[in-house]
Amino acid sequence: MMLRDCVNAFMAVTMIFLCSISPGRAAEVEAQLDRDSVPAGNGAILTLRISGGHAEPPEIPAVENLIVQSRGQSQQVRMINGQTTVSVAYTYAVGSHTPGVYQIPAVDIVVDGKKFTTQALQLKVLDSGAAQAPPAAAPNAPGAQPAAEEPPDTGEKRFGFLTVEVVGSDRKHVYVGEIAPVRIRAWLPADSRANLRSGIQPEGKAFTLHNVSGQPQQTQEIRDGKRYLVVTWFGGMSATKAGKYPASLSVDATVAVRDTSAPKPQRRRMGGPFDDPFFDNVFDQMDTPMIQKDVTLKSDDQEIEVRPLPTDGRPPGFTGAVGDFKFDASEIPNDWKTGEPQQITTRLTGSGNFALMKAPELTPADSWKTYAGKDEFTAGDNASFSGSKVFQFSAVPRMGGKQEVALAFSYFDPATEAYKTTSTPPKTIQVAGADIVDVEPVAAPATKEPEKKVATLVAQHVAISPAASLVPLIARPAFAEMLVTAAVLGAFGVIFWRVRTRRDDPRRRARAATEKAVHEARESAGQCAAARDVTGYFAAARLALQHRLGALWSQPAQAITSAEVHARISEDSPVARFFHEADRHEYSREAQGEILPQWQALLDEALASLTPSTR
Amino acid sequence: MNRNFLIGLLYLFLGTAFAGASAFDEANQQFKAGDYGGAVATYEKLLSTEGPRAAVFYNLGNSYQQLKQYGPAILAYERARLLTPRDPDLLANLALSRKAATAFEDAGLHPQMEAALNYLSRNEWSWLIAGGALFLGTLALFCGLVRLPKRGQRQCAAASACLAGLAIAAGATALYLRRAEASRGIILSENATVRLSPFDQAEALGTPGPGRSVHLGAQNGGFYYIEVPSANLHGWLASKDVAPITPESLPK
Numbered sequence: 125m126m127l128r129d130c131v132n133a134f135m136a137v138t139m140i141f142l143c144s145i146s147p148g149r150a151a152e153v154e155a156q157l158d159r160d161s162v163p164a165g166n167g168a169i170l171t172l173r174i175s176g177g178h179a180e181p182p183e184i185p186a187v188e189n190l191i192v193q194s195r196g197q198s199q200q201v202r203m204i205n206g207q208t209t210v211s212v213a214y215t216y217a218v219g220s221h222t223p224g225v226y227q228i229p230a231v232d233i234v235v236d237g238k239k240f241t242t243q244a245l246q247l248k249v250l251d252s253g254a255a256q257a258p259p260a261a262a263p264n265a266p267g268a269q270p271a272a273e274e275p276p277d278t279g280e281k282r283f284g285f286l287t288v289e290v291v292g293s294d295r296k297h298v299y300v301g302e303i304a305p306v307r308i309r310a311w312l313p314a315d316s317r318a319n320l321r322s323g324i325q326p327e328g329k330a331f332t333l334h335n336v337s338g339q340p341q342q343t344q345e346i347r348d349g350k351r352y353l354v355v356t357w358f359g360g361m362s363a364t365k366a367g368k369y370p371a372s373l374s375v376d377a378t379v380a381v382r383d384t385s386a387p388k389p390q391r392r393r394m395g396g397p398f399d400d401p402f403f404d405n406v407f408d409q410m411d412t413p414m415i416q417k418d419v420t421l422k423s424d425d426q427e428i429e430v431r432p433l434p435t436d437g438r439p440p441g442f443t444g445a446v447g448d449f450k451f452d453a454s455e456i457p458n459d460w461k462t463g464e465p466q467q468i469t470t471r472l473t474g475s476g477n478f479a480l481m482k483a484p485e486l487t488p489a490d491s492w493k494t495y496a497g498k499d500e501f502t503a504g505d506n507a508s509f510s511g512s513k514v515f516q517f518s519a520v521p522r523m524g525g526k527q528e529v530a531l532a533f534s535y536f537d538p539a540t541e542a543y544k545t546t547s548t549p550p551k552t553i554q555v556a557g558a559d560i561v562d563v564e565p566v567a568a569p570a571t572k573e574p575e576k577k578v579a580t581l582v583a584q585h586v587a588i589s590p591a592a593s594l595v596p597l598i599a600r601p602a603f604a605e606m607l608v609t610a611a612v613l614g615a616f617g618v619i620f621w622r623v624r625t626r627r628d629d630p631r632r633r634a635r636a637a638t639e640k641a642v643h644e645a646r647e648s649a650g651q652c653a654a655a656r657d658v659t660g661y662f663a664a665a666r667l668a669l670q671h672r673l674g675a676l677w678s679q680p681a682q683a684i685t686s687a688e689v690h691a692r693i694s695e696d697s698p699v700a701r702f703f704h705e706a707d708r709h710e711y712s713r714e715a716q717g718e719i720l721p722q723w724q725a726l727l728d729e730a731l732a733s734l735t736p737s738t739r
Numbered sequence: 740m741n742r743n744f745l746i747g748l749l750y751l752f753l754g755t756a757f758a759g760a761s762a763f764d765e766a767n768q769q770f771k772a773g774d775y776g777g778a779v780a781t782y783e784k785l786l787s788t789e790g791p792r793a794a795v796f797y798n799l800g801n802s803y804q805q806l807k808q809y810g811p812a813i814l815a816y817e818r819a820r821l822l823t824p825r826d827p828d829l830l831a832n833l834a835l836s837r838k839a840a841t842a843f844e845d846a847g848l849h850p851q852m853e854a855a856l857n858y859l860s861r862n863e864w865s866w867l868i869a870g871g872a873l874f875l876g877t878l879a880l881f882c883g884l885v886r887l888p889k890r891g892q893r894q895c896a897a898a899s900a901c902l903a904g905l906a907i908a909a910g911a912t913a914l915y916l917r918r919a920e921a922s923r924g925i926i927l928s929e930n931a932t933v934r935l936s937p938f939d940q941a942e943a944l945g946t947p948g949p950g951r952s953v954h955l956g957a958q959n960g961g962f963y964y965i966e967v968p969s970a971n972l973h974g975w976l977a978s979k980d981v982a983p984i985t986p987e988s989l990p991k
Contacts, residue, residue, distance in 0.1 A: 169789035197740075321971070322971060406828075490929065510845055539814060581805070581832050581835060582765055582800050582828040582831050582832050583802055583828075584770055584771075584797075584798045584801055585793075585794040585797050585798055585828070586767060587794060588763040588792060588795065589792045589793045589794040589796050589822070589823075590792065590793075591791060591792050592788035592791060592792070592793070592822050592983050593789075593862075594790065594791045594818060594821050594822070594984075595985055596821075596860070596861040596864075596865050597862050597864035597865035597866055597869060598861065598862075598864075598865035598868075598914060599921065599985075603868075603869055606869040606872065606873055607872050609873065609876065610869075610872035610873045610875060610876035610877075611872075611876065612876070612878045613873070613876030613879060614875060614876040614879040614880070616879075616880050616883065617878075617879030617880035617881070617882060618877070618879060618883060619883065619886070620883030620884050621883040622880065622881070624883065624884075624886065627888075632899055719894055
């Protein structure tokens with residue numbers, strides 16, 4: 125009974141644990157082939173991915189002439205926001221020696237007791253001879269033929285290439301000034317590593333590239349049976365002059381690809397029904413070394429005809445806008461006064477060369493004088509091809525009375541290949557004041573090609589300037605000489621400062637005065653000794669010692685007595701002994717007599733013991 | 740005799756000055772009359788005899804511009820800019836010339852900083868450094884010799900020293916950031932071809948276009964090794980197709 129309880133408890137804990145790592149969502153099964161077709165004798169990779177539960181290894185139903193070999197399984201555990209997802213991927217190499225279309229049937233998989241079925245897949249096995257002829261044979265694909273049978277891919281496109289497509293148009297021509305939205309794609313081999321070293325640039329001077337998107341999109345795509353990493357940009361291309369020009373773009377990149385020309389490693393044959401040589405290439409792919417090269421990825425030269433804008437039917441107010449535009453909003457004040465400016469705001473939306481757009485015209489034109497204002501563009505897409513532009517400008521009415529006004533904007537529509545003029549609904553306004561007659565009427569817009577403002581050179585200088593050297597001072601020896609002069613001046617300044625501060629130091633001056641007094645006292649003592657004046661000798665000698673002690677003890681020399689010396693200095697010291705000797709002679713009343721050499725020696729010893737260096 | 744010698748020197752000086760002025764006027768007249776080729780020759784001769792002058796370079800640039808020789812025009816304007824970096828006429832015409840030649844200068848990361856750096860020429864920045872250093876040295880010498888008794892005087896001296904130090908730091912920074920200009924050159928001709936090696940028959944790598952500013956490297960025979968900024972183009976270019984902005988041939 126107890127054993128049964130323990131088993132039940134263990135099962136309960138196990139269930140709780142399994143539930144805790146069980147998926148937060150329903151179980152899913154998925155079957156995927158890495159390619160749709162393979163040459164006969166080659167293999168494709170079939171992946172069965174089971175997530176959200178526990179399942180037994182699936183069994184692939186047998187198909188006649190189709191070889192299926194298991195390549196193992198891998199497990200992935202993901203925890204997102206506390207939810208744990210376990211997925212198991214079973215990998216198989218599938219292929220056949222017999223060309224034909226093979227149906228890989230749906231696989232039944234039981235996940236946590238529930239039956240799931242994958243979708244059926246189709247694999248086309250091509251005739252190996254026919255499959256290698258076109259470039260679609262996917263020479264780099266896993267499972268490709270051994271190197272001896274297939275020449276290695278050493279062409280320029282081995283490292284990738286660019287494609288350029290005009291988006292949303294089937295036209296093979298563009299118009300001068302038109303900005304055609306283009307999609308630029310860099311096709312890089314899927315198993316390569318690439319680093320772009322420059323921006324995308326046109327190869328020739330006929331076209332210019334605008335507003336290339338800064339953050340390109342990255343996708344995996346199959347082209348001609350080969351898998352590529354595709355980096356996609358959007359931008360606009362425009363031409364400035366008419367004619368037929370090759371439109372080619374390029375980008376500098378460093379690309380590392382697998383060197384298919386490298387010799388393949390020899391594999392040991394283990395025997396068995398599924399030991400087929402074409403499965404070796406799955407592993408050869410991983411063993412192939414990488415080669416890296418700085419390359420310029422180019423698009424094919426695609427000739428594009430650039431047509432001039434037609435002169436027939438060009439509206440007077442046309443200022444070079446090419447695209448498709450319409451008024452989105454406009455704000456015109458109701459009440460005006462002749463000669464007084466007010467601001468008009470309007471917004472044009474659409475697609476085209478917004479960069480060249482000028483403000484719309486206020487009609488009737490001869491009733492108004494307008495001034496250049498400001499504009500602001502808001503892009504509607506990555507390439508800034510569509511969007512809206514807000515214009516704000518000032519206008520002055522020249523005619524009084526009640527009027528109907530509107531804003532008009534003329535453009536060339538490349539889709540219909542015709543000029544169009546779009547207008548705002550007419551608005552009735554009231555203008556106070558009399559007509560302005562002294563103002564020159566606004567010139568009617570030119571009916572010919574819009575005039576381009578030609579900036580002219582600023583006039584010649586008429587006064588000759590003095591001669592000067594083109595070589596900057598820093599490159600001339602004078603610069604170094606000036607710096608050396610400055611350094612010397614600074615060094616002298618520092619030296620003078622040190623000298624001055626030393627000279628003005630009060631402690632140093634006091635020390636010098638002390639030494640001078642000591643020197644004078646010793647001189648006096650020497651003179652007394654020569655004159656056999658014992659009293660004078662000892663008085664002068666004591667004074668010399670007092671000066672030294674005064675400097676040491678920061679006291680006036682005269683204030684230092686024998687008692688203080690005996691109290692502060694050891695009796696054995698030469699100073700105390702000299703003071704003792706001086707007292708003895710002073711009190712002995714022997715005014716005249718011989719100055720014994722030992723007294724001189726004792727004085728010298730006492731003074732030496734009080735020299736500044738011994739302090 | 741001394742007086743005669745001095746008078747002779749004065750005549751010589753005035754004569755040279757007037758000769759320069761009259762040649763300048765003559766070239767201006769040629770320009771006015773539309774003889775741009777003649778004006779170019781006269782301006783070039785004036786430069787070779789009288790030395791670099793901002794007005795002559797400027798007018799020479801205008802003459803080349805009229806002849807649609809944008810490379811030499813931009814070169815002349817750039818040389819004038821070394822002498823008068825803030826001349827608005829010069830900057831306007833240089834911009835026009837670059838636009839005509841489609842030889843635009845790469846905008847810096849910080850336009851305001853670029854404007855501040857280019858407000859003074861490299862020569863003027865050098866003078867700022869030299870002046871600051873000389874001022875600091877003189878101030879140090881003065882303070883070493885004379886004691887400044889008042890606190891205000893000491894504060895004034897310290898503030899002056901700080902200003903001089905700032906001027907030196909600013910000048911040194913500007914010269915460091917503009918160090919590449921010391922080896923700048925201008926492409927002169929339309930068909931100037933950058934080659935893989937310094938030989939006329941070497942593989943062509945590209946044509947930078949006239950007026951383009953390039954970095955000049957080593958010289959080998961009749962070729963310069965050049966790098967075209969931001970174009971990833973570098974190689975050898977014939978010396979006749981490129982000229983350094985600071986010319987060795989002109990009197991310095």
